[in-house]
Amino acid sequence: MKRFVALLALLLAMTTAAMALNPNEILSDPVLEARARDISSGLRCLVCQNQSIEDSNADLARDLRIIVRERLVAGDTDDQVREYLVARYGEFVLLQPVFALHTLILWIAAPILLIAGIVAVFIGVRRRRPAAPTGITAEEQAALDRLERE
Numbered sequence: 457m458k459r460f461v462a463l464l465a466l467l468l469a470m471t472t473a474a475m476a477l478n479p480n481e482i483l484s485d486p487v488l489e490a491r492a493r494d495i496s497s498g499l500r501c502l503v504c505q506n507q508s509i510e511d512s513n514a515d516l517a518r519d520l521r522i523i524v525r526e527r528l529v530a531g532d533t534d535d536q537v538r539e540y541l542v543a544r545y546g547e548f549v550l551l552q553p554v555f556a557l558h559t560l561i562l563w564i565a566a567p568i569l570l571i572a573g574i575v576a577v578f579i580g581v582r583r584r585r586p587a588a589p590t591g592i593t594a595e596e597q598a599a600l601d602r603l604e605r606e
Contacts (some may be wrong), residue, residue, distance in 0.1 A: 495538065
């Protein structure tokens, strides 16, 4: 029964992704359609935010897919289509942030935080380590001798 439910869930997930692209959006030129799908897979759905516009059923994603195809039919290159959408919607529309000076913090923050965390754990472990015995005093030695005699 569990396998049936898992299979059903998988099939439903596959059909919703396949239904995102409407048949009337598909270009007749297979080369342009392949370029449109490639561009669309790198653009973020501004409604869903963690899906590409290629996979989203949102109305705004549909509008963006149509814009991509219109720009390609008009003769724009892939980069020109992306630049047009970034100019209109901002860099958030890109699923992969660009590597530039203003996005440098996005690229270096994770490694810096990882290194800082490792250093903090290392320092914490070293501080918790018990100190090595330094030897015993004469009074403690005398107490031990008394205990041994008794």
